[in-house]
Amino acid sequence: xxxxxxxxxxxxxxxxxxxxxxxxxxxxxxxxxxxxxxxxxxxxxxxxxxxxxxxxxxxxxxxxxxxxxxxxxxxxxxxxxxxxxxxxxxxxxxxxxxxxxxxxxxxxxxxxxxxxxxxxxxxxxxxxxxxxxxxxxxxxxxxxxxxxxxxxxxxxxxxxxxxxxxxxxxxxxxxxxxxxxxxxxxxxxxxxxxxxxxxxxxxxxxxxxxxxxxxxxxxxxxxxxxxxxxxxxxxxxxxxxxxxxxxxxxxxxxxxxxxxxxxxxxxxxxxxxxxxxxxxxxxxxxxxxxxxxxxxxxxxxxxxxxxxxxxxxxxxxxxxxxxxxxxxxxxxxxxxxxxxxxxxxxxxxxxxxxxxxxxxxxxxxxxxxxxxxxxxxxxxxxxxxxxxxxxxxxxxxxxxxxxxxxxxxxxxxxxxxxxxxxxxxxxxxxxxxxxxxxxxxxxxxxxxxxxxxxxxxxxxxxxxxxxxxxxxxxxxxxxxxxxxxxxxxxxxxxxxxxxxxxxxxxxxxxxxxxxxxxxxxxxxxxxxxxxxxxxxxxxxxxxxxxxxxxxxxxxxxxxxxxxxxxxxxxxxxxxxxxxxxxxxxxxxxxxxxxxxxxxxxxxxxxxxxxxxxxxxxxxxxxxxxxxxxxxxxxxxxxxxxxxxxxxxxxxxxxxxxxxxxxxxxxxxxxxxxxxxxxxxxxxxxxxxxxxxxxxxxxxxxxxxxxxxxxxxxxxxxxxxxxxxxxxxxxxx
Numbered sequence: 235x236x237x238x239x240x241x242x243x244x245x246x247x248x249x250x251x252x253x254x255x256x257x258x259x260x261x262x263x264x265x266x267x268x269x270x271x272x273x274x275x276x277x278x279x280x281x282x283x284x285x286x287x288x289x290x291x292x293x294x295x296x297x298x299x300x301x302x303x304x305x306x307x308x309x310x311x312x313x314x315x316x317x318x319x320x321x322x323x324x325x326x327x328x329x330x331x332x333x334x335x336x337x338x339x340x341x342x343x344x345x346x347x348x349x350x351x352x353x354x355x356x357x358x359x360x361x362x363x364x365x366x367x368x369x370x371x372x373x374x375x376x377x378x379x380x381x382x383x384x385x386x387x388x389x390x391x392x393x394x395x396x397x398x399x400x401x402x403x404x405x406x407x408x409x410x411x412x413x414x415x416x417x418x419x420x421x422x423x424x425x426x427x428x429x430x431x432x433x434x435x436x437x438x439x440x441x442x443x444x445x446x447x448x449x450x451x452x453x454x455x456x457x458x459x460x461x462x463x464x465x466x467x468x469x470x471x472x473x474x475x476x477x478x479x480x481x482x483x484x485x486x487x488x489x490x491x492x493x494x495x496x497x498x499x500x501x502x503x504x505x506x507x508x509x510x511x512x513x514x515x516x517x518x519x520x521x522x523x524x525x526x527x528x529x530x531x532x533x534x535x536x537x538x539x540x541x542x543x544x545x546x547x548x549x550x551x552x553x554x555x556x557x558x559x560x561x562x563x564x565x566x567x568x569x570x571x572x573x574x575x576x577x578x579x580x581x582x583x584x585x586x587x588x589x590x591x592x593x594x595x596x597x598x599x600x601x602x603x604x605x606x607x608x609x610x611x612x613x614x615x616x617x618x619x620x621x622x623x624x625x626x627x628x629x630x631x632x633x634x635x636x637x638x639x640x641x642x643x644x645x646x647x648x649x650x651x652x653x654x655x656x657x658x659x660x661x662x663x664x665x666x667x668x669x670x671x672x673x674x675x676x677x678x679x680x681x682x683x684x685x686x687x688x689x690x691x692x693x694x695x696x697x698x699x700x701x702x703x704x705x706x707x708x709x710x711x712x713x714x715x716x717x718x719x720x721x722x723x724x725x726x727x728x729x730x731x732x733x734x735x736x737x738x739x740x741x742x743x744x745x746x747x748x749x750x751x752x753x754x755x756x757x758x759x760x761x762x763x764x765x766x767x768x769x770x771x772x773x774x775x776x777x778x779x780x781x782x783x784x785x786x787x788x789x790x791x792x793x794x795x796x797x798x799x800x801x802x803x804x805x806x807x808x809x810x811x812x813x814x815x816x817x818x819x820x821x822x823x824x825x826x827x828x829x830x831x832x833x834x835x836x837x838x839x840x841x842x843x844x845x846x847x848x849x850x851x852x853x854x855x856x857x858x859x860x861x862x863x864x865x866x867x868x869x870x871x872x873x874x875x876x877x878x879x880x881x882x883x884x885x886x887x888x889x890x891x892x893x894x895x896x897x898x899x900x901x902x903x904x905x906x907x908x909x910x911x912x913x914x915x916x917x918x919x920x921x922x923x924x925x926x927x928x929x930x931x932x933x934x935x936x937x938x939x940x941x942x943x944x945x946x947x948x949x950x951x952x953x954x955x956x957x958x959x960x961x962x963x964x965x966x
Contacts, residue, residue: 269496269531269540271556272547273303276500278559280507282566282592286585292510295524297400298470298517299503300563302528304404305474312412313434313478316419324412331408337607338599339401342564343369346394349568353575353883357712362394369398372405375462382458390715390942391880397567399462406464407471414441431479438475445469446522453518454797466517470525477529484533493539495530500541502527513831513839561596561604569595575883578890579876691957692922698934699926701888705936709949711882714941719948721761721776728758728780731805735812740765741773749820749962750813750864751776752784756871757824759946764822766955767962775816777809783825784809786858787851788834798834806855814862820962821859824869826944827902840897845905852909859915866915867962868906872924873899875932877943891932895925918961923954 277296284293315322343366350362368377378399381390418437422430449466452459460466484492506524514520531541542548555562566588573588574580709717722728727738740761749772751757751764758778765774781791782802791799813821830844837843852868859866873895881891903919910917924930924939932939939950 267536267542268544268548268553269534269536269542270303270307272542272549272552273299273528273531273556274559275547275552275555276503277303278555278562280503281563282589284507285566285570286589290507291512292507292514294516295503295506295510295521298521298524299528300400301404301467301470302474302477302525303532305471306478306529306532307474308408308411308471309415309434309438309475310478312415313431316415316430322412322416322419324416327412331405333607335401335405337603338561338564339398340370341599341603342568343395343398346568349572350394353572353885355711355879355882357715358391358879361390365393365395365398369395369402372402374398375400375402375406375464379459379462382462391877392571394568394571397563403462403464403467404471407468411471411475435476435479438472438479442469442472442476445472446519449517449521450519453515457515460517470517470521473525473529474532477532481533481535485535489537489539492534492537496534496537496540496542499527499530499534500547558596558600561600562592565595565599566592575880576885579881692926694935695922695924695931696926698888698931699892699929701931701933704882704888704933707933707938708936709938709947711878711938714879714938714947717938717941717947717949718945719759719761719951722755722758723948727776728755728778730777730779732808735775735777739773739775741770743773745771745773747772747820748816748818749774749822750816750818751778751822751824752809752813752859753778753824754782754784754826754829755780755945756826757784757822757869759872759951760822760824760869760954760958762948762951763946763954763958764962766952767958768820772820775818777812779805779809781829782806783829784823784855785825785848785851786854787847789829790832790834810855810858813859813864817862818864821862821864821866822869822962823856823859823866824871825902825906827871827896827899828944830898830902830905840901845901848902849905849909849912852906853912856910856913856915860913865964866913868910868915868917870903870906870918870920871899872920872940872944872946873930874944875924875930875940878932878938878940879942881932888931888933893930893932894928895921895930916961923957 277299280290280293280296280299282293284290284296312322312327347359347363347366350359354362365374365377368374374395378393378396381393414437415434418433419430422428422433426432445465445468449460449469452463452466453461487495503524506527510516510520510523534540536542540546546552569592570584570588573584573591577584577587716723721738721740725738727734730738747768749764749768751761751774755778758776758780761774761776765772768774779802781799782805783789784806786806788798789802790797791802830848831839833844833847836847856866856868873893875893876891878891903921907917907919924934932943934950934953937950937953938947941947
């Protein structure tokens, strides 16, 4: 997404470029679409405050606003060029795009890669460089779809380049759109007696309809892929194109009607940012709400009493934010990532540094990179009579002085933020939940949790919760991507089906005892410890499936999905049938606590309805398993911690990676304990295996507990063998 001002044709009507871009200095007031510039400011502010502060949670719709603006302005530029000259140069269009987009895009990529090398671990820095290469080729969205749909990559730290996905969507759209317009111009000129706008409208309508239909369907089946796909976003740019075509007719409406419409559109955008959230199926049909609202404002145009007034979106601060919106969008995300890496993640210091850093970098690079390149004579052809006079040079110089003053003031503020971090970090470290809230609940067999006084392992967990320096870790941080349970990572036995069940069986075929392991990836992560605990006397048969908790309650693939996970629904009765066929002596179940908010037809996140349904579903499953004659043990999920691949930096300490016990984990523990009791089976509370009271360290002893903050490393799972043996093996 980018923008480069307005076309100097003598017609004071429109800004004519993409979603981001400045108003050129010296333009006449009527030449400035203040409402458009103000919309850019609204869009980038929504994205910025959402990412920095988490409010509004739907601030990401700012990108959809940009897409609509981009389609409106770019299409207007090309249509008017064709009408004015009876032709338009596709080559010149791409040259303008490259001149406008590449300098800032490349600069941010280079600075981000260098900073990543200085702050991140070697593996994460390498990942950043790889992401940058995809972004440079305008394929970031394709790359992030692959990451999001890969189970191993989905849990990696957020990329410092992630904001480039939307830039990739636009550039992919503009690889085809100018050629589609060219075809429409030819059809309109030769077959429709010069009605080129009719041909453009028909082309855009077909494209919007096809893309929107695909968007709705694909969002339902693949939320991650649909979010990043150019095919599911093309209709948003197409709506902008259609808006440009009808804007002339809308401008004939009474001014009062148009003014009310523009304010209504702005109100809908703002309300949408608060009503839409991360659990909304998006983009889908919901994206039409902010997109149509944006189209209304664009179609209404400049009007007395509308949103573009100088006391509203046309105010100087709003216009300036619109000017720097492209730079601000590019800088804000790496600023957030690096601030969270340098300070305590989510702290006042991190958020303040990210906000100030993004604004300062945007202001400086806008003035010293974007503007000079945009106005460079040797990089672009200028209309006849265009002269860079002393007044223009003076304006540019004064702007630089203002920028430097702003940078100096912000630098002082940044120092203040770093001083504040000393207090902020201390406060963050002293916040804990009530110890009574996380006291172990024991299990249905009457076993109670051990303490550090009677168990050296518990003492090790306690000391690790207060560690202040990193030792030599095994496995090392840089190898965590490959450090999960080998049964999952190397043997590819997370998803066990009829065609790989025999291959994914562990232990001697003639072992005297058989244990079956059921559940999702959490159960698979327990496998190294389970196998070590049971020893050679047991053959261990996993029947696990990723993203499929073994409870008799229908679930979605994730809290972000919209419908039943059919793959999981088919797997659970098959797995139960296999247990009946195999007649194991021991059945071990373990499920991810994250799925409590991914129940089909469930209540909102954190609701008691979800807890009740999880309890009832657990009871039904455990009762059915117990009816086979097996001894059934439900292992509680690990409480999780911070992702070491993200929180370990050149400045971090082990305590920076500790995490308090999450409310969702407590809820699931209570539900599973109650369900196991009702089914007269065993529930094992693993709290003291991972946490000291409310603090859950990411490293215990010298062993990283999780490879991604959620799933245990194979090494740590094996270290739990003595604890698992006590609860899994029958008492003599």
